[in-house]
Amino acid sequence: MAARRPEVDAVLIGVGLVGTLLGRELTRAGLKVVGLERGEARDTVPDFQGPQVHDELRYAVRKALMSDNAKETLTFRHTSRGTALPVRRWESFLPGSGLGGSIVHWNGQTFRFQEDDFRQRSRLIERYGSKFIPADVTIQDWGVTAAELEPHFDRFEYLLGTSGKAGNLQGKKIPGGNIFEDPRSREYPTPPQKEPYGSAIFRKAADNLGYHTYPQPSCNLSQPYTNPEGLSLKTCTFCGFCERFGCEHFAKSTPLTVLLPVLLKDPNFELRTGCNVLRINLDGARKTATGVTYAGPNGEEVEQPASLVIVGMYAQNNARMLLLSGIGAPYDPATGKGVVGRNYAYQTMSYPQVFFDESININPFMRSGANGTMISDFAGDNFDHGPLGFIGGAYIGEIMTNGRPIGFHPTPPGTPRWGSAWKKAVARHYNHTSTINVHGSSVATRHNYLDLDPTYKDAWGLPLLRMTFDFPENDLRMSAYCTEKAVEIGRSMGGRLVTGAPRKRPYDMTEYQTTHNTGGTIMGTDPSTSVVNRYLQSWDVSNVFVIGASNFPQNGSYNPTDTVGALAYWSADAIVRKYLKSPGPLVPR
Amino acid sequence: MAATAVVVPGCERPPPQAANPRPPYLFFNAEDAAFVEAAVARLIPADDAGPGALEAEVPAYIDRQLAGAWGAGGRMYRSGPWLAGTPEQGYQLPFTPAELFKNSLRAIAADVGKSNRGKLSKLEPQEQDAYLRSLENEPRDLGGVPSDVFFQLLLDMTVEGFFADPVYGGNKDMVGWKLVGFPGAYANYYEFVDQHGIRFTRPPMSLGQDAGGTVHLHPVSSPPAAAKGR
Numbered sequence: 066m067a068a069r070r071p072e073v074d075a076v077l078i079g080v081g082l083v084g085t086l087l088g089r090e091l092t093r094a095g096l097k098v099v100g101l102e103r104g105e106a107r108d109t110v111p112d113f114q115g116p117q118v119h120d121e122l123r124y125a126v127r128k129a130l131m132s133d134n135a136k137e138t139l140t141f142r143h144t145s146r147g148t149a150l151p152v153r154r155w156e157s158f159l160p161g162s163g164l165g166g167s168i169v170h171w172n173g174q175t176f177r178f179q180e181d182d183f184r185q186r187s188r189l190i191e192r193y194g195s196k197f198i199p200a201d202v203t204i205q206d207w208g209v210t211a212a213e214l215e216p217h218f219d220r221f222e223y224l225l226g227t228s229g230k231a232g233n234l235q236g237k238k239i240p241g242g243n244i245f246e247d248p249r250s251r252e253y254p255t256p257p258q259k260e261p262y263g264s265a266i267f268r269k270a271a272d273n274l275g276y277h278t279y280p281q282p283s284c285n286l287s288q289p290y291t292n293p294e295g296l297s298l299k300t301c302t303f304c305g306f307c308e309r310f311g312c313e314h315f316a317k318s319t320p321l322t323v324l325l326p327v328l329l330k331d332p333n334f335e336l337r338t339g340c341n342v343l344r345i346n347l348d349g350a351r352k353t354a355t356g357v358t359y360a361g362p363n364g365e366e367v368e369q370p371a372s373l374v375i376v377g378m379y380a381q382n383n384a385r386m387l388l389l390s391g392i393g394a395p396y397d398p399a400t401g402k403g404v405v406g407r408n409y410a411y412q413t414m415s416y417p418q419v420f421f422d423e424s425i426n427i428n429p430f431m432r433s434g435a436n437g438t439m440i441s442d443f444a445g446d447n448f449d450h451g452p453l454g455f456i457g458g459a460y461i462g463e464i465m466t467n468g469r470p471i472g473f474h475p476t477p478p479g480t481p482r483w484g485s486a487w488k489k490a491v492a493r494h495y496n497h498t499s500t501i502n503v504h505g506s507s508v509a510t511r512h513n514y515l516d517l518d519p520t521y522k523d524a525w526g527l528p529l530l531r532m533t534f535d536f537p538e539n540d541l542r543m544s545a546y547c548t549e550k551a552v553e554i555g556r557s558m559g560g561r562l563v564t565g566a567p568r569k570r571p572y573d574m575t576e577y578q579t580t581h582n583t584g585g586t587i588m589g590t591d592p593s594t595s596v597v598n599r600y601l602q603s604w605d606v607s608n609v610f611v612i613g614a615s616n617f618p619q620n621g622s623y624n625p626t627d628t629v630g631a632l633a634y635w636s637a638d639a640i641v642r643k644y645l646k647s648p649g650p651l652v653p654r
Numbered sequence: 655m656a657a658t659a660v661v662v663p664g665c666e667r668p669p670p671q672a673a674n675p676r677p678p679y680l681f682f683n684a685e686d687a688a689f690v691e692a693a694v695a696r697l698i699p700a701d702d703a704g705p706g707a708l709e710a711e712v713p714a715y716i717d718r719q720l721a722g723a724w725g726a727g728g729r730m731y732r733s734g735p736w737l738a739g740t741p742e743q744g745y746q747l748p749f750t751p752a753e754l755f756k757n758s759l760r761a762i763a764a765d766v767g768k769s770n771r772g773k774l775s776k777l778e779p780q781e782q783d784a785y786l787r788s789l790e791n792e793p794r795d796l797g798g799v800p801s802d803v804f805f806q807l808l809l810d811m812t813v814e815g816f817f818a819d820p821v822y823g824g825n826k827d828m829v830g831w832k833l834v835g836f837p838g839a840y841a842n843y844y845e846f847v848d849q850h851g852i853r854f855t856r857p858p859m860s861l862g863q864d865a866g867g868t869v870h871l872h873p874v875s876s877p878p879a880a881a882k883g884r
């Protein structure tokens with residue numbers, strides 16, 4: 066029988082980004098909170114110190130900070146007719162494990178989703194008519210507006226110290242920032258990072274073509290900053306070891322640098338690492354959670370009773386936890402009924418490259434995780450989709466994060482894969498090539514979803530999550546259009562050769578795109594098409610809140626984390642100001 | 655006190671060899687090593703662009719990786735059922751990297767032997783290339799391993815060993831980094847990132863150097879005033 070620990074007010078499943086934010090808000094409200102994190106305890110000192118942290122093989126290739134596939138992975142197939150097989154090593158996306166979560170090894174590219182993301186279905190119908198949305202595309206409104214989230218975006222960005230330049234201050238458009246963005250209440254907490262060479266070349270080319278360039282908003286800080294929690298960040302040194310690595314310099318905003326040192330000192334908070342939560346426990350009527358059961362560091366089962374359960378385990382894991390615990394009806398692709406696992410979406414990337422003359426030293430190794438120059442002219446609904454026949458878009462930018470040579474050694478098409486000719490081409494092009502990012506959205510469809518695998522199990526004997534996904538037709542058309550625009554900019558950057566192919570089917574689990582997986586526990590206003598209400602509270606079990614990119618009904622053109630953080634604060638605010646006063650559903654079913 | 659050489663009768667040994675040019679292998683037997691050394695020398699050859707994978711001691715890198723936790727399938731999901739799947743579903747063979755190498759190398763030894771021309775290392779460079787290309791492009795069974803899967807792993811590990819930090823046993827003298835101009839484990843380019851197009855000529859740095867020390871970094875092509883004359 067499982068050992069039973071004394072009841073607490075709230076339990077956090079996962080102490081990553083979401084867990085840390087909620088832990089801080091709930092302890093501040095006076096609750097006793099236990100945070101259960103499956104991975105290790107870690108901190109900048111002594112775990113991410115130089116020079117050892119600058120090890121491409123260990124961190125980028127062997128993926129030391131990612132979750133251990135031997136313990137838990139997921140299975141994958143393209144369609145519901147196929148047999149899903151386990152992802153035996155992470156390649157396409159890289160979920161993390163350990164205190165602070167995946168965001169410890171993120172890049173820091175920090176964007177707000179926009180009003181036309183939050184009201185995507187309504188907006189498209191208003192602008193183009195209801196026939197515009199393909200029949201199998203299941204995009205939805207989120208049930209929350211950009212204006213409602215603005216204060217939470219603002220708060221999250223000031224916690225992180227985000228470096229950037231506003232393009233819309235309280236409705237006033239500011240050239241040099243992203244003029245397409247929704248109004249923000251104040252400037253970014255810190256100015257943009259320095260502009261590297263390749264980005265400067267992109268800026269000139271894109272400006273000449275009449276686009277609206279701006280510096281990428283970044284959580285690699287441009288200058289020292291002390292956040293409202295009293296924690297200080299330092300200036301990013303452009304070390305080139307950002308994504309997939311911890312930052313030795315205290316320059317990257319992560320829970321370890323912006324919040325955990327404060328939370329861990331709070332007597333209302335108790336952290337337990339090495340604790341893998343197995344399920345959320347429900348009462349007899351299955352309407353209330355009584356707490357969770359986890360496997361402790363030695364494998365022993367422990368029951369942790371709690372009045373409130375926060376699920377913040379990263380997108381796919383959130384969906385899996387609900388499925389394992391029997392909370393909410395699982396989605397059935399045959400009937401379209403059920404909600405948990407529905408509307409899984411990803412990201413639709415392409416990467417044109419500009420090969421320059423040998424006199425142009427791009428110096429790809431002098432980069433941070435999030436610095437580049439970009440345009441949003443083709444993001445979201447910032448351009449007229451009417452004649453184009455697809456939904457969504459992409460931001461386009463010269464955004465290079467590193468020049469680590471195992472992973473980065475570009476060669477022009479036609480170069481042999483090995484031998485002297487390969488070696489000469491690598492030497493010739495390494496320092497003279499720029500990569501353009503076409504960071505594309507991903508619509509939800511009927512066919513892409515998550516459920517439990519019938520065959521494969523994790524190290525605790527529980528079914529793995531099964532992912533059924535392929536790129537929707539709509540997104541291939543979007544990628545073709547936006548990639549062509551990027552290649553045009555590339556051509557006017559003055560390179561000798563520009564390459565660039567749009568995203569194609571089939572989706573390849575062996576190629577990294579992004580770790581921006583969305584959906585599975587989506588938010589909304591209708592319990593028959595969403596898992597959580599607009600406050601991220603489970604429709605079925607009202608003392609369970611599920612928070613993360615799993616809430617996104619579909620994926621937008623931008624990176625998700627700013628929006629995840631804003632949603633976490635939005636939900637925490639509803640819990641503290643409404644739910645705690647009168648526990649129960651915040652929105653009637 | 656002056657050191658005196660004490661010689662125990664019967665235990666005279668030849669003095670240790672002045673400099674063993676190659677580190678000892680942990681995983682490969684002599685035959686494995688001969689194949690891998692010959693193969694990597696073709697995948698990244700020494701040529702007028704500089705040293706190749708053999709000179710970079712890439713075989714030592716591959717050997718240590720296979721002998722260690724990664725070679726044993728560490729952090730890899732290893733439960734069956736084992737089904738072939740599509741290429742987009744990723745690696746689905748039941749072999750650890752070490753098993754995959756051993757099976758393949760054993761089968762290759764028999765395979766190359768069959769052709770009556772002996773070992774890969776004995777062939778002319780063009781014949782070596784032709785043999786490697788046949789593994790890559792005309793897949794055949796190597797003890798349960800499709801030869802193109804083995805070839806891809808060999809190629810990936812060769813590139814890794816050529817460009818990974820020298821502490822892993824390859825990239826000797828940082829020849830891989832020098833070839834492309836990657837500076838290695840430095841931590842700070844704040845002063846240089848907006849000096850657009852600067853040529854960075856400082857020798858690369860390995861994790862094995864300056865551990866824990868602060869790296870003060872100046873490009874040799876434009877030393878700051880204070881550093882001149884030192």
Ligand SMILES: Cc1cc2nc3c(=O)[nH]c(=O)nc-3n(C[C@H](O)[C@H](O)[C@H](O)COP(=O)(O)OP(=O)(O)OC[C@H]3O[C@@H](n4cnc5c(N)ncnc54)[C@H](O)[C@@H]3O)c2cc1C
Pocket residue numbers: 078079080081082083084101102103104158159160161162163164165166167168169170171172173174175176308309340341342343377378379380382435580581612613614624625626627629
């Ligand atoms: C390589 C990489 C680069 C990225 N770059 C960017 C970027 O530039 N911009 C951007 O916007 N986003 C980026 N992201 C995405 C970003 O990291 C995530 O959006 C963010 O971390 C999500 O926060 P979360 O709290 O939902 O999940 P996480 O931060 O992953 O936290 C979840 C935590 O839950 C724990 N957990 C999971 N299961 C259990 C269990 N059963 N029991 C106990 N604990 C459990 C995990 O170990 C983890 O610590 C990147 C991600 C990766 C991997």
Ligand code: SF4
Pocket residue numbers: 284285286300301302303304305306307308310311312313314315316317432433434
């Ligand atoms: S690029 Fe900047 S923020 Fe990223 S790890 Fe290096 S110093 Fe830190």
